[in-house]
Amino acid sequence: MENKTLFKAGHTACAGCGQVIAARLVIDAAGSNTIVVNNTGCLEVLSTRYPESAWSVPWIHSLFENAAAVASGVEAALIYLGKKEAINVIAQGGDGGTADIGLQALSGMLERGHDILYVCYDNEAYENTGIQRSGLTPYATNTTTTPPGTKSIGNIRPKKPLPEIVLAHGIPYVATASVAFVQDVQRKVEKAISIKGPKYIQIHVPCPLGWRHEPNFTVEVAKLAVETGLYPIIEYENGALISRRQFTPKPVEEYLKVQGRFKHLLSNPEALKEIQRIADNNIQKYGLKVGS
Amino acid sequence: MREFLEGSRAVAEAVKLCKPGVISAYPITPQTHIVEELAQMVANGELNAQFVNVESEHSAASVVLGAVATGVRAFTATSSQGLIYMAEVLFNIAGLRLPLVLTCANRALSAPINIWNDQQDSISLRDAGWIQLYAENNQEVVDLHIMGYRLSEDKSIMLPVMVCMDGFILTHGMESVDIPEQDKVDKFLPPYQPLYKLDPAEPLTMGMLADPDYYMETRFAIQETFKDVLKLIPKINEEFRGQFGRDYKDGLVEEYYTKGAEKVIVAMGSVCGTIKEVVDELRAKGKKVGLLKIISYRPFPYTKVYEALKDVPRVAVLDKAVSLGAYAPLAVEIKAAFSGKKKSPKVISSFVAGLGGRDITLESIKEIFKKMTQKEVNLEFIDLKPELLKEEYGE
Numbered sequence: 001m002e003n004k005t006l007f008k009a010g011h012t013a014c015a016g017c018g019q020v021i022a023a024r025l026v027i028d029a030a031g032s033n034t035i036v037v038n039n040t041g042c043l044e045v046l047s048t049r050y051p052e053s054a055w056s057v058p059w060i061h062s063l064f065e066n067a068a069a070v071a072s073g074v075e076a077a078l079i080y081l082g083k084k085e086a087i088n089v090i091a092q093g094g095d096g097g098t099a100d101i102g103l104q105a106l107s108g109m110l111e112r113g114h115d116i117l118y119v120c121y122d123n124e125a126y127e128n129t130g131i132q133r134s135g136l137t138p139y140a141t142n143t144t145t146t147p148p149g150t151k152s153i154g155n156i157r158p159k160k161p162l163p164e165i166v167l168a169h170g171i172p173y174v175a176t177a178s179v180a181f182v183q184d185v186q187r188k189v190e191k192a193i194s195i196k197g198p199k200y201i202q203i204h205v206p207c208p209l210g211w212r213h214e215p216n217f218t219v220e221v222a223k224l225a226v227e228t229g230l231y232p233i234i235e236y237e238n239g240a241l242i243s244r245r246q247f248t249p250k251p252v253e254e255y256l257k258v259q260g261r262f263k264h265l266l267s268n269p270e271a272l273k274e275i276q277r278i279a280d281n282n283i284q285k286y287g288l289k290v291g292s
Numbered sequence: 293m294r295e296f297l298e299g300s301r302a303v304a305e306a307v308k309l310c311k312p313g314v315i316s317a318y319p320i321t322p323q324t325h326i327v328e329e330l331a332q333m334v335a336n337g338e339l340n341a342q343f344v345n346v347e348s349e350h351s352a353a354s355v356v357l358g359a360v361a362t363g364v365r366a367f368t369a370t371s372s373q374g375l376i377y378m379a380e381v382l383f384n385i386a387g388l389r390l391p392l393v394l395t396c397a398n399r400a401l402s403a404p405i406n407i408w409n410d411q412q413d414s415i416s417l418r419d420a421g422w423i424q425l426y427a428e429n430n431q432e433v434v435d436l437h438i439m440g441y442r443l444s445e446d447k448s449i450m451l452p453v454m455v456c457m458d459g460f461i462l463t464h465g466m467e468s469v470d471i472p473e474q475d476k477v478d479k480f481l482p483p484y485q486p487l488y489k490l491d492p493a494e495p496l497t498m499g500m501l502a503d504p505d506y507y508m509e510t511r512f513a514i515q516e517t518f519k520d521v522l523k524l525i526p527k528i529n530e531e532f533r534g535q536f537g538r539d540y541k542d543g544l545v546e547e548y549y550t551k552g553a554e555k556v557i558v559a560m561g562s563v564c565g566t567i568k569e570v571v572d573e574l575r576a577k578g579k580k581v582g583l584l585k586i587i588s589y590r591p592f593p594y595t596k597v598y599e600a601l602k603d604v605p606r607v608a609v610l611d612k613a614v615s616l617g618a619y620a621p622l623a624v625e626i627k628a629a630f631s632g633k634k635k636s637p638k639v640i641s642s643f644v645a646g647l648g649g650r651d652i653t654l655e656s657i658k659e660i661f662k663k664m665t666q667k668e669v670n671l672e673f674i675d676l677k678p679e680l681l682k683e684e685y686g687e
Contacts, residue, residue, distance in 0.1 A: 033492045044501070045501055048499070048500040049500065049501045049503065050501060050502045050506050055497050058496060059496075059498070062384050063381065066350065066357075066381065068351075072354075072355050073344070073354065073357060073358025074361065076342035076359055076364075077359040077362035077363065080341065080342050081313070104350075105350070108347035112344065112345070
């Protein structure tokens, strides 16, 4: 098969890495007239270890938390050069670099109205530094900094509602996606870059190492997150919900039981109940059940 | 054209002449007037630039980083906490070898919070890989910005430049300043021609991971480049003299009555003006005193310092900063300049003054000259208030 991707093979991602699949989908949908600004994180480390780079587009990494701000400077420079109409700017990072340490820079970028697509690859922990808890780590997850024990269930907080926080900035396009649904990811990227202004896409990307599932189950695990209601796939344009992925809901155990990070919960009916409540709430809030 | 201007306005005029395409800044006293003036110039259409109002200094530095990486000349200014908040990005800019000029309106660091002048902020970033130039007055401020871009963007250098000007004393001081003509500046400073940039026509990867096999050479390369900076600054100053008529000699240090002097004070920034006045007064009385003004603190001109002071019996270094727990930062460099050398001043004393905006008066300087005896003084704080210290320790 002819290799036409802008994200080349030969990088050092783990087997079954959801993030590299998503990153390739994103850049191939955006096309070669794109400048990418990347936060520090797995994607940066695995794709640009000197002297090799996986990227066939202009790409820059500065720091952990400043991709949104660096991209703002890239965009301002392109406007100055009169080239902004012809070139897309994508800023991207993981969930930690986006929801935690980079949230201020992201908020600034959104509020200032830059013509930039921000992509958050959400693998729900600081996987690069060894599976520590982030603001997007789900409730009760076992991470290295939220280990379950006699006095703890694991991560005591639910995921930070980042798509809603981003949406509250009044930007023209906000969507979530999952690496399980390839065409949907690419359609959303194409749509986002066709809209002028700040755009945000958050993509759910399983991490076999951190989530402790078999590498060949990446897509299956991602799909279960969606079909249990734990990862709503939603799309907002100008503040209005314009699409959502509907399904026949499965019990959350089906998603939890295939991952080591939730293993401690399977004998804990209270925790399962709470997680089912989170899923049910999502299903109701966004009308995710088929026929709703 | 000679104008009577506030220092901040003079900076803005100089920056405008350098035609940056992107300006980004976050407000902090005493830097604000600089970026307010630039914002007005952009608003009036006098300066064709994108002015990006950001949510923090960290982002201001990141925005200009992104702009320069895209091939556009950029500018930012900050002070004190803002500079420290930028620190992570400033190291990154130097490591990426991106040319830039930043104005640091020197101000004390918190705590306790203090908005007044000293030089602890920029001094504490001396290891960031930035060229640091200190101005005595607002004419120098103007000229250092114009020369700063030339230096920074030189293909053999590609390192950022921090122009350090004392907060309030210079930023808010009114002085008569010659603002050069645009066509002369255009000749001296051609449009920025990047060595590399983010461009879909020629994709490249910037900011890669360098493992132990590669990292060390990047640091060595910057260290080597700083040697070239020491050679280039005098050449740029010579060219500047030809174009604009102002003479800063080699542009690394200024020697004020150092030849044959018995006592020389070494200092940086606006306090040099005060020292010059005292030197004039004492010289009129027949005292052999002088000043060595350090303009380039990074790279540090060790050879120039050695040549200027090797025959001076008594030297005093005046620091407007401290390196808490160690000798004063400028004093350390001056002493290092004589390490292992044949000739050396007999006495190199070290004084700290002016922290947090405490006035360094003519009397303060005279006191330092008086204290330049045969006995070496180390880290003596000038104009301390003993009564406050008593209160502090409950004695």
